[in-house]
Amino acid sequence: MSIKTQLKGKVHKFEDDITADYIFAGKHRAKAENVLDLKDYVFNEIRPGFAKTVAQGDILVAGENFGLGSSREHAATLIKALGIEAILAKSFARIFYRNCINIGLPVIECDTDLINESDIITVDLRRGTINNLSTNQNLNFRAVPESLWEILECGGLVNYLKKIGEEG
Amino acid sequence: MKPMTIVEKILSRKAGQPLYAGDFATVPVDSLMIHDSNAFTTIEAFKTFEKEKILPGTDVVMVMDHFSPSSTEAAANMHIKMRQFRAQQDFTLYEVGDGVGHQLMCEQGHVFPGEIAVGTDSHSCTYGALNALGTGIGSTEAAGVLAYSKIWFRIPETICINWNGSLQPGVTAKDVALRTVEKIGLRQALYRTLEFGGDLISQLSIDERLTICNMGIEVGAKAALMPPDSVLDNWIAQRPKIRKYEPAEADKGAEYFKEYEFNADDLEPLVACPPMVNQVVPVRQLQGKKVDQIVLGSCTNGRASDFREAAKLLAGKKVAKGVRLVLLPASKAVLEDLLADGTMEALVRAGGMIITPGCGPCGGYHGGLVGSKEVVLATTNRNFTGRMGSQDSELYLASPLTAAAAALTGIMIDPREVC
Numbered sequence: 001m002s003i004k005t006q007l008k009g010k011v012h013k014f015e016d017d018i019t020a021d022y023i024f025a026g027k028h029r030a031k032a033e034n035v036l037d038l039k040d041y042v043f044n045e046i047r048p049g050f051a052k053t054v055a056q057g058d059i060l061v062a063g064e065n066f067g068l069g070s071s072r073e074h075a076a077t078l079i080k081a082l083g084i085e086a087i088l089a090k091s092f093a094r095i096f097y098r099n100c101i102n103i104g105l106p107v108i109e110c111d112t113d114l115i116n117e118s119d120i121i122t123v124d125l126r127r128g129t130i131n132n133l134s135t136n137q138n139l140n141f142r143a144v145p146e147s148l149w150e151i152l153e154c155g156g157l158v159n160y161l162k163k164i165g166e167e168g
Numbered sequence: 169m170k171p172m173t174i175v176e177k178i179l180s181r182k183a184g185q186p187l188y189a190g191d192f193a194t195v196p197v198d199s200l201m202i203h204d205s206n207a208f209t210t211i212e213a214f215k216t217f218e219k220e221k222i223l224p225g226t227d228v229v230m231v232m233d234h235f236s237p238s239s240t241e242a243a244a245n246m247h248i249k250m251r252q253f254r255a256q257q258d259f260t261l262y263e264v265g266d267g268v269g270h271q272l273m274c275e276q277g278h279v280f281p282g283e284i285a286v287g288t289d290s291h292s293c294t295y296g297a298l299n300a301l302g303t304g305i306g307s308t309e310a311a312g313v314l315a316y317s318k319i320w321f322r323i324p325e326t327i328c329i330n331w332n333g334s335l336q337p338g339v340t341a342k343d344v345a346l347r348t349v350e351k352i353g354l355r356q357a358l359y360r361t362l363e364f365g366g367d368l369i370s371q372l373s374i375d376e377r378l379t380i381c382n383m384g385i386e387v388g389a390k391a392a393l394m395p396p397d398s399v400l401d402n403w404i405a406q407r408p409k410i411r412k413y414e415p416a417e418a419d420k421g422a423e424y425f426k427e428y429e430f431n432a433d434d435l436e437p438l439v440a441c442p443p444m445v446n447q448v449v450p451v452r453q454l455q456g457k458k459v460d461q462i463v464l465g466s467c468t469n470g471r472a473s474d475f476r477e478a479a480k481l482l483a484g485k486k487v488a489k490g491v492r493l494v495l496l497p498a499s500k501a502v503l504e505d506l507l508a509d510g511t512m513e514a515l516v517r518a519g520g521m522i523i524t525p526g527c528g529p530c531g532g533y534h535g536g537l538v539g540s541k542e543v544v545l546a547t548t549n550r551n552f553t554g555r556m557g558s559q560d561s562e563l564y565l566a567s568p569l570t571a572a573a574a575a576l577t578g579i580m581i582d583p584r585e586v587c
Contacts, residue, residue, distance in 0.1 A: 017354060017444065020290075021552045027532035029205050030235045030243040045554050065355045068388060069550060070531070071290040073209060073306030094359050094390055095290055099306035147192055149321075157308050158216050161316060 003104060003152055005125045007085050009057040012050075013117040015109045016063035020070035020096060022046045024078055035074040042078045056083035059123065061115045063089065065097025074102065086123055087139075088112055088130070101148050104156035110141035174393045175324040178282055178301045178318055178416045178489050179287045184578045189325040189423070195261050197313050198300075199227040199278045204243070205234040205531075207250045207306040207373035210288065213311035215571075221257060225317040227278050228259035231269035236526040241535035267499025267525040270294040270467040274378065275501055277409035281396045282416045286310070286319060291467055291549065293384040296393040297377035299415050300398060303391050314469030324390045325425040327357055330366035333433035338584035340477065341376035342469055342547065342567035344368070345383040346438040350429065350448035357389035362426055363418060364394045366430045368544045374403040375471040382468045386445040437582055439545075440565040442524030443553040454580040459564075460511070460542040462487075462575045463521070463556075465496025466530050469547035469568050472505045478572035488578030494536040495520045496528040519575075529556050546572045 028041040043050035060079060065088040067075060076099040086106040087134070100107040108124055116123060119134035130139040144152060156161040169186055178188045182195040202210050207230055214222070222228060223525025230250050235243035247264065254261040262272050263524075270291055272278070279285045281299035290309045295302025305319070313319055329352070331344060362384050369377065376428060377394055396415030404410060439454055441447040464470075464478055475497070487493045495515055499501040503525055506512040516522060529536035530548040537557035538544055544556055544563045551563040564580070572584035 021532075021550070021555055025532055026234075027537065027553060027554075027557070028245070030238075030533065031241040031244045031356075033208055033249070035209065039204050045559055065196065065358065065388065069290060069305055069385070069552065071206075071288055071292075073206065073303035073308060076306070077209070091355065091358055093388055095304045096308065098309065102306055102308045102312075116373070157312050158213055161307045161312050162217065 004085065007123040007125070008056065009059040009085060009121070010055065011059055011061050011115055011117060011119045011121055012054065013107060013115065014060065015098065017065050017068060018062055019068050020072050020075040023067065024072065027065060029074065033113050035077060039078055040113070042082060051082055054082040058084050058120060060084050060087045062087065063111050063112060063165040065150055066092050068093040071095045071098045076100045076103055076105055079160040084090045088115070101151050102157040104152055106144065106152060107143070108141050110139060114139065171421040172524060173327055173422045173424065174363050174395065174416050174418050175301055175391060176323060178284065179321060179323050182284060185471070187323045188494065189323050191323045192320060193317050194320045196317055197226045197286055198283035198320050198526050199273065200228065200310060200313045201229045201231060201273050201283040201289065201292065203234055203269045203289055204232045204236065204246055204250065206288035206310065206497040208246050210309035210310045211249060211253050212275050213308045215312050216314040217311065219315050220260065221315040222314040226313060228252070228264065228314065229269070229273060229278050230259060231262040231266070231272060232264045233268045233526040234531065234533050236264045236524055249468040261550065262567040265500055265524050267502070268467040268470065268527055270382070271470065271498035271502070274298060275499060277407035279398060280404065280411055280413035282414040286313065288519060290385045290458060291382055293389060293392045294378055294467060296381040296384060296391050297374060299394060299396040301391050301393065304385065307466060313490065324359055324361040326361045326363045328424040328427040329351065330427070330429050331368040331428065331432055332366045333366065333368055333431040334371065335432050336435070338437055338569060339432070339435050340567040340569055340585060341372060342387065343435050343438045344432060345380045346440050346448045346565065347430065347435060348380065349383055349386045349445050351430065352387040354446050356390055357387040360389060362387070362389045369394055370397055373473065374400060378471070379468055383539045384550060415477045423558060436582070437567060437570045439570065439580065440551055442562050442564065445565065451566060451580055452537045452582045455582065457580045458578060458581060459491060459544060459574050461492045461494065461528060461536060461538055461544045462571050463494045463496060463544060463546035463573050464568055465498060466528065466548040468549040469495055469496055470498030472502050474547065474568040475506050475511050475515065478568045479514050481569065481572040481576055481583065483514035483520040485518055485576060487575045491575055491578050493520040493575045494529065495522045497525045499525050532556055545571055545580065547571050
């Protein structure tokens with residue numbers, strides 16, 4: 001399984017310090033065994049009805065410290081399951097960042113001030129460029145570190161570990 | 169060799185080569201904790217590795233603490249899945265009612281100084297109080313550890329925090345933790361590790377150290393480490409299971425990202441206001457604010473010493489009318505200690521309700537969720553909007569002593585005025 005490197009999608013913009021609780025609240029976890037059955041609760045508390053506004057290929061954009069707090073991987077899994085294909089933020093909480101890499105969801109650290117809600121942007125993950133088609137602005141970012149890219153490229157940690165086997 | 173911080177030393181030993189901040193390494197994992205909120209995903213991910221057995225080498229622990237006893241049918245089925253996995257695999261399974269994973273990892277002897285202990289919970293940084301590199305991971309990564317007994321890390325920079333002075337009467341380790349979060353902020357420690365030191369830390373019991381390290385994640389830290397000493401060795405000697413361990417001390421001249429000096433002498437009882445843990449003020453600034461519910465316990469402040477502190481104020485008295493006092497012991501062993509010495513009887517006679525040792529209402533799971541406009545004062549670790557129930561409830565964090573004072577009076581009040 002390989003990963004798309006050229007993305008194009010509509011932006012869903014969030015502010016600084018969005019907690020993993022706000023992405024997916026703990027109080028919903030025990031409503032189903034399989035978290036994939038809980039997609040409708042994503043951002044339910046801070047942006048009710050969010051799940052219905054997402055189309056495959058959309059891009060989530062945030063400020064500082066996105067995903068802080070809980071280690072719940074469901075937060076990343078459910079964002080991906082809704083169809084979001086990348087997250088751009090000024091900075092990420094480390095467990096959330098790691099979870100995204102591990103499930104094959106690209107996470108990019110960059111200045112996000114010039115990207116607005118509902119803008120259409122293109123992202124080239126390998127070249128480290130963003131083109132905001134709505135504002136005609138271009139942005140560059142430092143590409144994901146090579147060792148993490150290898151995990152992303154496999155579609156996540158499971159495929160990566162299977163590929164490198166016991167030697168990793 | 170260039171001097172090392174504690175985290176550099178632990179990772180270098182495990183990797184068999186000197187490592188410093190910024191390096192990457194794959195290292196063996198000494199212990200792994202997986203709780204019921206993430207076990208389903210971890211077990212499913214493990215199956216995709218197509219391995220019959222989990223790889224020996226890591227002390228694997230599964231715990232039913234987040235929905236315990238089961239809060240829904242789905243929760244009960246998730247617990248069944250854990251029991252079925254245990255029937256096929258060799259690891260330690262803690263049942264409904266045994267307690268919070270972090271407490272069990274420490275008190276039952278699954279984490280030792282100098283080790284690497286990961287858990288599918290962000291508060292795995294708690295293990296730093298035992299001089300272990302404890303850090304939170306996701307469920308897929310936990311499945312990777314089950315299959316390969318190893319994990320990759322980027323060696324983090326370290327922020328050194330020296331706490332000196334002494335705790336004055338009415339001031340506790342929780343106040344040290346809250347002041348630390350206030351001073352470091354929510355983001356400074358992202359991708360970094362905290363290392364605590366100073367005279368104050370060496371005066372503290374292991375219970376108190378666990379409280380401080382538990383909240384390391386609230387500043388974004390990968391881990392929150394404390395140095396080893398004789399207090400720790402004596403505590404470890406009382407564990408039901410012990411394995412040989414090699415503590416890790418920082419070298420003189422180790423390179424820190426930043427160093428802070430704090431003094432506890434002028435510290436006063438504090439409260440973290442919603443919606444973020446760094447919104448810290450002295451409790452006297454909120455004096456008189458009415459509370460509806462008190463939650464005393466959790467992995468932050470649910471040990472026997474925490475309940476004994478609270479009982480100093482509450483024994484022989486009654487909780488204020490209209491206030492609900494939820495008692496949430498961190499483990500069954502803690503509860504048994506408190507039953508044996510009469511502390512729990514005193515708290516229940518004062519009006520407290522004991523709920524099952526585990527996570528309880530802390531993450532919004534069960535056992536005391538709150539409704540619209542209700543005000544909670546909890547000894548837990550997070551106060552994000554809606555975390556304990558309604559989106560327009562208010563959740564404040566404080567010490568067991570401050571919580572007891574509020575339970576007694578029905579308002580937020582400096583506990584020194586009630587003692």
